[in-house]
Amino acid sequence: MNNPDNVVEMRSISKSFNGVSVLKDVGFDVRKGEVHALAGGNGAGKSTLMKILQGVYQADAGEILIGGRPAAINSIHDAKAAGIGMVFQEFSLVPSLTVAQNIFLGSEPLGAGGLIDDHAAVRRAKEVFSEMEVDVDPRAEVSRLGTAYWQLTEIAKALAQNATVLIMDEPTASLARHESEALFELIDRLKQRGISIIYISHRMDEVYRLADRITILRDGRHLLTEPLTDVTPEQIVEGIVGKKIEGQLSYRARHVAHDVAPLLEVRGLNAGHRVRDVSFALRPGEILGLAGLMGSGRTELARALFGIDKVDSGEVLLRGKKVTLASPQQAINAGIALIPEDRRAQGLVLEHSVQDNLLLPLLGQIQRGPLLDGAKGKELSSSLIKRFAVKVAHPHRPVRLLSGGNQQKVVIAKWLGTDPDILILDEPTAGVDIGTKSEILDMIRELANAGKAVIVISSEYPELLAVSDRILVLRDGSIIRDIPRSEIADEEYLQLAVQGV
Ligand SMILES: Nc1ncnc2c1ncn2[C@@H]1O[C@H](COP(=O)(O)OP(=O)(O)OP(=O)(O)O)[C@@H](O)[C@H]1O
Ligand SMILES: [Mg+2]
Numbered sequence: 001m002n003n004p005d006n007v008v009e010m011r012s013i014s015k016s017f018n019g020v021s022v023l024k025d026v027g028f029d030v031r032k033g034e035v036h037a038l039a040g041g042n043g044a045g046k047s048t049l050m051k052i053l054q055g056v057y058q059a060d061a062g063e064i065l066i067g068g069r070p071a072a073i074n075s076i077h078d079a080k081a082a083g084i085g086m087v088f089q090e091f092s093l094v095p096s097l098t099v100a101q102n103i104f105l106g107s108e109p110l111g112a113g114g115l116i117d118d119h120a121a122v123r124r125a126k127e128v129f130s131e132m133e134v135d136v137d138p139r140a141e142v143s144r145l146g147t148a149y150w151q152l153t154e155i156a157k158a159l160a161q162n163a164t165v166l167i168m169d170e171p172t173a174s175l176a177r178h179e180s181e182a183l184f185e186l187i188d189r190l191k192q193r194g195i196s197i198i199y200i201s202h203r204m205d206e207v208y209r210l211a212d213r214i215t216i217l218r219d220g221r222h223l224l225t226e227p228l229t230d231v232t233p234e235q236i237v238e239g240i241v242g243k244k245i246e247g248q249l250s251y252r253a254r255h256v257a258h259d260v261a262p263l264l265e266v267r268g269l270n271a272g273h274r275v276r277d278v279s280f281a282l283r284p285g286e287i288l289g290l291a292g293l294m295g296s297g298r299t300e301l302a303r304a305l306f307g308i309d310k311v312d313s314g315e316v317l318l319r320g321k322k323v324t325l326a327s328p329q330q331a332i333n334a335g336i337a338l339i340p341e342d343r344r345a346q347g348l349v350l351e352h353s354v355q356d357n358l359l360l361p362l363l364g365q366i367q368r369g370p371l372l373d374g375a376k377g378k379e380l381s382s383s384l385i386k387r388f389a390v391k392v393a394h395p396h397r398p399v400r401l402l403s404g405g406n407q408q409k410v411v412i413a414k415w416l417g418t419d420p421d422i423l424i425l426d427e428p429t430a431g432v433d434i435g436t437k438s439e440i441l442d443m444i445r446e447l448a449n450a451g452k453a454v455i456v457i458s459s460e461y462p463e464l465l466a467v468s469d470r471i472l473v474l475r476d477g478s479i480i481r482d483i484p485r486s487e488i489a490d491e492e493y494l495q496l497a498v499q500g501v
Contacts, residue, residue, distance in 0.1 A: 289467070
């Protein structure tokens with residue numbers, strides 16, 4: 001039976017890549033004006049299912065119905081014509097063009113002589129933004145705008161093409177807190193206008209805030225579809241992970257010896273505009289959280305300590321000895337590792353194999369004369385893949401083909417392979433599923449227990465509160481608070497501290 005409320009219905013979808021089955025007989029449907037959350041562990045097949053709906057991949061078996069009728073979606077063009085819009089995780093905009101030009105790229109209102117009629121484009125873009133009730137200047141060049149505006153431009157682009165279904169794949173991954181809230185409000189408004197949204201996220205709070213129903217995929221199979229009112233967060237987590245996870249975000253008090261000399265000491269550090277007169281000490285076994293708003297200088301401090309950004313003045317001491325950290329190589333040699341925030345740009349060579357990526361910082365260990373020791377490399381990379389449960393068919397496959405969360409695992413595995421004394425993690429759990437998240441938090445605790453010093457940057461307060469022994473609050477590049485974990489009662493306390501209240 002066809003359900004007339006279904007704007008999209010995917011039936012018995014199966015898909016394999018090179019003989020490896022990724023989706024098995026998956027059913028999925030979306031009703032008019034609903035937000036339907038699509039959840040599942042890293043590599044479960046969420047993005048692949050959506051790429052099939054969007055015409056990027058073709059299913060090996062199964063059918064797609066749009067508005068109750070079978071539809072052949074063989075290209076992105078077919079999907080657009082069927083009203084399916086996608087807000088890409090890796091944005092598809094042309095940075096050097098204006099917002100309006102991007103919105104109408106490929107479907108430009110043509111003026112005299114067949115050129116893009118900029119006036120008409122700007123006027124229509126303004127209409128779309130006013131329907132969305134957001135304030136974006138259609139004349140602004142996209143490269144000058146922040147991520148949140150890129151996303152709004154993508155949404156406007158889809159709406160200008162009369163999309164009735166919008167797919168959002170981890171849309172808040174690169175947004176600050178207040179930007180995420182603005183996006184949620186926009187989603188509420190779109191919903192009221194009858195637009196359906198398929199929302200992929202690893203964040204439970206977002207799913208509960210937004211979604212009417214949830215579908216969970218596990219290992220490429222459909223596990224359940226339920227209204228959110230009928231499932232508990234525990235059931236969802238268990239569905240995604242396949243087992244119960246308890247207290248993953250609860251803080252376990254740790255003992256940090258205060259009578260030992262610091263491993264890292266930073267004195268009066270200045271770097272660019274975003275690191276100003278920063279001083280702190282970090283002891284072995286200590287986990288230091290960095291909190292602050294977007295632009296408060298957390299990432300910049302990490303970059304300066306890892307030798308990426310130039311230090312203007314101040315001192316860094318490792319085990320009491322002054323060091324110069326003028327390049328990442330110097331930082332690595334000194335025993336520092338940075339797991340960067342933007343893994344795709346900074347953490348991985350996407351075209352290279354998983355094994356090559358894992359071994360990159362380890363070349364020193366596997367070099368035998370001028371040659372690389374192939375057997376040793378293979379052994380090292382397999383042990384890292386196993387330790388971090390990276391889901392990859394073969395270590396020689398390019399990293400690009402891994403799911404988003406598995407790429408993040410490769411970045412972490414890669415840097416832990418170097419056995420650093422000081423580990424800096426910038427948003428380490430962005431994009432990873434709930435099961436992996438608790439593994440990463442446990443791993444951070446274990447590293448500290450083994451005497452390493454760890455700095456964690458995270459915009460997710462519960463996560464920061466779960467692992468940190470101490471939290472530094474940054475604002476405009478300076479430390480405004482240094483708070484022991486034991487003095488922080490709850491999330492709200494930290495939130496107020498970050499806002500400088
Ligand atoms: N083009 C491709 N070629 C080969 N394998 C692929 C390709 N695209 C995806 N895969 C594999 O399909 C599986 C599902 O990947 P998919 O990206 O759909 O997962 P996901 O649920 O979106 O995960 P994540 O939460 O980590 O983003 C993964 O094992 C991935 O490696
Ligand atoms: Mg994905």
